[in-house]
Amino acid sequence: MTDDIRSPQFNLPAEQAVLGCLMTTDRAFVDVEPLLGKGEGFYRGQHAVIYRALLELRDREEPTDPITLATHLLGTGELTRVGGAPYLHECMTAVPTGAQAGHFAKIVAAHAALRNLEREGRRIAAAAQAGHFSDADTILEQARGWLADLTVASSKRTDALWQEAAGRAFEEIGEIADAPDGPVGIPTGLHDVDEVLEGLRPGQLTLVAARPRVGKSVLLLNIAQHAAMKLGKRVALASLEMSESEVSTRMFSSGTGVPLTRIRLAKTLEDNDWAKLAKYLADTADAPLHIDASPQAGLAHIRAMGRRIREEHGTLDLLIVDYLQLMPPPNPRASRQEQVGELSRGLKLLAKELECPIVAACQLNRGPEQRSDKRPQLGDLRESGSLEQDADQVILLHREDADDPESPKAGECNVIIAKNRHGRQDTLVVAAQLHRSRFVSTAIV
Template identity: 35%
Template sequence: MSLPNYLKAEQAVLASVFLDNKIMNEVNDKLLVTDFFDSRHRFIYTAMLDLYNDNQSIDYASVFSRLEQAKTTGKAGGIEYIMEVSEHLYTTSNLDSHINLVLDASLKREMIEVASEITKKGYQDDISAKDYIDESEAAVFKISQKRKTSEFSKLGQIVTEVREILETRSKNKGEVSGLKTGFSNLDKITNGLQPEELIILAARPSMGKSAFALNIALNVAKKNRSGKAGVAIFSLEMSNDQLASRMIANQADVPGNKLKSGFLDSNDWASLTSSEQILKNLNIFFDDSAAVTISDVRAKCRKLKQEDNLEIVIIDYLQLIKPARGQSNRQEQVAEISRGLKQMARELKVPVIALSQLSRSVETRDDKKPVLADLRESGSIEQDADIVLFLYREDYYVHDESKKTGDVELSVAKNRQGQSGITLHYKFEPSFSRFIVKEHFEPSGE
């Protein structure tokens, strides 16, 4: 059985170039030499590319000359076949269809080759089942993404698209372009959480970063894609039950200590029943595996993405992700993890929020508000992150309950696509694991 191919389409593409040299611009953008199945066509196309790159005219005589120089005339079918191809058709109107057929067959052949390699690797003893599955999924996903790879766009086309976006925004003033977090001041700064971004949310222990991340998860699931947005939460420190209990307390307005003690009255049960129905309809997926690697996270998220159930990934927390193997020190391990998270965000085209611990050096200062240097192994994390947020709660250092205010500061230490050096203000209700915007924010220039 022959491998997938469309020989007539390959001939038509080459003939189109012979017919109109200007078409080579488009063909060169879309087709590689390896996309041609017939070896004769590969040699002819290689000669065409050489002439194109040298700004030379492409006709059967010049192509034949290049083939002679490379001593590949016979491999290209000889002068008779080159002339046959050059006279193959009399119009270029169906060029796009012919290119698409060539690409379609090329992708099928690549998939067959990858599948063959996957099969061979499966017989090897030096690879674990987990690594084998992850590498296999990655290889297949890479091919599937090729159809979605964007091409160069002309400025005029982009300007038209931007104009349409601006008109839509003008009609829907205040709407954000990314995922809505449910926090209006944060959405103003970020214009919503954007695809491919790595967002670091960092704080010292007990500042409320897990609760804040769960608030974002709940809000994203409820406020995007008409309540059908997919949220993946990897909690390496808390169990699924603990996470769900926090969300129930938040949604039902029932204090967490009541859920723990079981002292619930009839009103509490009514609120819980109502909230249960809301939460059951949300696409929030938990994974509380105690020890996971980046490969584990990526494989699970890739599956959700393929099922159209992934808009955002939340990881609590970065330093608990298990390194792969081979790194000699913690800095290298964290560098691998943060780089892996950024690559995953780009591959899956979703924002990734990774919680991070701050170093103990914060506690030795009089001013305990965090700065970028306080990030553990901060070099790689700071470099890979698009946004770095610090959560600070003065109440943590206040021991007199009567003097606690519930005030929380969220400082935007880094924002690659917008304003930074800004502090946002919230109220934290620990009983309900809930954050409330205290002060609205208007970015400069609005």
């Protein structure tokens, strides 16, 4: 890198002016906090310490003047670290007459964004220099994920008056009333389930949980297939467990009814089977389904994919992740419970950002195996209670024949709506035609 860009980007007077404004008037917090959050944007560590101390005083409804601030910092043992009381007064004097706190906060935030961009640029350069030419695509995807989170903080208002919020809600109610009968959101393809969930709605996170070999991946593929190929919805599928070929093969089986084992063996396919496969391929060639089978698709990768599809096509109607616990954790040093919590919270926030429903598969712990009926419960969600907290709906799958092949209920699957933030809980029975990679509502079998 050239000498003229080695110095980090920061603006000392702007950082001091922000702190001075906060010590001058409580009104400044309204303009500053949306831009600087918890203070990560400050270049000087002492400024971040002062800023966080001011937030603590504000939250306790105490004065934020330099004297009270100095007393607080003395009590926490940080007054000397920040330069003592004289430095607090120096920040006060850095405030110009008629200063606007938001203006200086924007400057601080913008410089922080430039520093972050420079940091990620070095990270990308290091990865490119260390990588082999065969790793180019992987490194490029990593770089897109790293850059996806870099944004300049905005002071755009996020609140709305009742008149505005209620007006938008009233319009939505009218659209629902005028729409054809059926689920309000995107249907899953299982009629009984749709009647309970009322479809998958934008901004909501739905978890499909089960023990291994029960069929949660099959259900997710069925939902993606129904939305993209029958309804024409734009769907993104991130498959961390199966390859692109495996996903496609299962969808061929589900869509045509040709048994999966016969398709996999290929040589056992009959002429009629080939005709069905060819017709299905022709009929669904234009389906707006995006399949990403990267085994290292972390939260940043999936966020970047969703944003890119939305930018290129103007919409993203549904995002599916199979499955959550396979996603690389954002913070490898955190406990596993904290990692899974970060992932579930990240998916929920992404659903709101992309304004589309997200459906994610996740594993259950061994709790069901320790009960006589093997029936799963919400408490069986593996590794994090935040999964239950973040999800709008939780669907648990239970098949008796998964544990007992001789069960009289072989071929049935209980779809347990264990959590439904906007409706009732219920247990529904669907047909499990796993040899054809599909679940089917019993009402239409």
